[in-house]
């Protein structure tokens with residue numbers, strides 16, 4: 001789950017990371033009032049869950065509260081990368097001397113968190129990373145020891161950060177590490193972390209991604225969720241506790257178990273098809289969950305065939321079959337459906353589905369080929 005800039009920065013501040021004074025506004029009038037409070041010179045920033053707002057015209061400086069209101073009107077009417085701007089952050093404007101990139105994220109390869117830092121931060125950080133990778137400093141963090149002070153100092157040195165800012169940087173690094181750990185984040189990013197003209201170091205922007213699988217222990221963070229960016233099908237799936245990710249292909253997939261779901265997608269691709277989604281109905285899924293999953297898959301107009309790959313263990317194939325049947329009463333399937341059921345109560349499951357006129361398959365390879373063929377015939 002992504003957090004907005006204003007949400008991320010509020011969390012940063014709780015952990016001692018300096019942020020500009022400011023507040024979020026939903027109307028231009030509110031933006032003007034906040035600007036008045038802050039003394040006029042402010043920056044108006046679109047709060048949308050995508051990067052590159054600055055380049056898209058969603059971050060603008062105002063010299064006084066009147067201009068703040070005008071700019072807020074403009075920005076609140078914008079759509080950035082398809083997302084409507086519903087709120088703006090009004091922050092005291094900073095006079096910037098240097099922009100630094102600083103983030104902590106997961107390094108899957110190293111199986112450890114990693115600090116990523118660069119003295120060439122700001123809106124062109126992707127270009128810095130591709131053209132001058134030597135300007136990107138990385139240091140892995142031992143998850144048991146946590147971020148050590150010497151590591152932050154090493155990073156500061158490697159970035160050629162002026163000595164006078166090392167102390168601030170080390171404190172901010174410790175704060176960001178706390179943020180990353182306490183919130184179960186997969187990304188905590190400050191870009192830019194700036195040095196201002198009056199020699200202060202502040203987090204001007206903030207971005208956080210929280211691990212969805214850890215949200216159950218962060219009800220306060222879960223409440224911050226903004227569903228604007230999610231596909232409707234994904235929101236619906238979340239309600240039923242289904243892991244669902246929409247993809248671009250035309251073969252709907254319903255599988256139990258994440259590993260088996262990924263394997264099924266690979267096998268579909270192996271035989272020349274493209275999956276329309278990743279969907280793990282989970283272990284021990286009952287008929288209600290299965291029915292919800294089917295509704296979600298079948299409401300996608302581009303789905304031309306559906307593949308069910310159920311490996312019964314704790315999940316009982318007869319329960320799954322009942323779910324399929326009850327879903328079929330609600331959503332009349334308009335596409336061919338291929339089903340492979342093996343394991344617990346598979347016989348019973350197959351018998352139940354006899355009336356449903358589904359294409360049956362014995363093996364995954366067989367099922368995938370039949371689904372690819374069915375989808376091909378449909379288009």
Ligand code: GDP
Nearest residue numbers: 043051052053054059093094122123191192205
């Ligand atoms: P992003 O484009 O979505 O990453 O939004 P940012 O919050 O990072 O803002 C983009 C850029 O706008 C920053 O890299 C700065 O160069 C500039 N910017 C943001 N806030 C201020 C400010 O208070 N003063 C000045 N002078 N520039 C700012």
Ligand code: MN
Nearest residue numbers: 122191192205
């Ligand atoms: Mn930024």
